[in-house]
Amino acid sequence: MLNDSLALTRTFQALADPVRRGMLARLSRGPASVSELANPLPISLPAVMQHLKALEESGLVRSEKKGRVRTVQLEPKRLETAESWIAERRTEWEAQLDRFEKYLSTLKNDGETH
Amino acid sequence: MLNDSLALTRTFQALADPVRRGMLARLSRGPASVSELANPLPISLPAVMQHLKALEESGLVRSEKKGRVRTVQLEPKRLETAESWIAERRTEWEAQLDRFEKYLSTLKNDGETH
């Protein structure tokens, strides 16, 4: 779970596109059909389908077809995974930076004793 | 700041590669030279340079050259941007779910009055 590299890759890759982030923003206000997602976008429907595929394969989104309408919905679990991966790294990094700065001030003090 | 789309794109794109995530993991234990970063990796030095460029352009990392050695270091600010973008979507989504459940219970109450 800490190192599901492929899933992380797909998730960040899915987030790395402004169109897909737009779709996610829309979905965070509630489920939507494919054409509702496509409507505000300046691209063709097949292009939207391809973005949707990327989102589903990343696990950020799931969809279900009823009649002729496919309804798309956010899947917050994967969003949490990405968020906590970042959060972990960030705190690690900040701790490291603190250590580094402490180390630098040690160097400085040593310098002052000469 | 709420919608610095290009920066978000570059950041998620930088995170969407296992090699770059590996470099970041190494850097979270302290600054490193280019060849220290390249050493554990099964790719050529120019390839590492290109990954480094992506990381710098995303703002996740910064580097400085002294003599013939370039030292690379983490820059945690940009990571926060990405983290809070995700967090916003996730909390929006959760709020939406709450509203939806409230709506369902309204329907249920209406049903009981029949």
Next chain:
DNA sequence: TCGATACTTAAGTGCATGCTTAACGATTCG
């Protein structure tokens, strides 16, 4: 039943990405 609606599939194009090898530049050290 027939036309409109809502997707879906297929095929192709252009540009970005990740990698390589081959050279070059710029320190450092014996």
Next chain:
DNA sequence: CGAATCGTTAAGCATGCACTTAAGTATCGA
């Protein structure tokens, strides 16, 4: 100086990605 070290640039190549148009399929509604 001359060789080794550390990094950098350039060129080329294979694959992937985002998009398009054209042509489906399936469902709904009058």
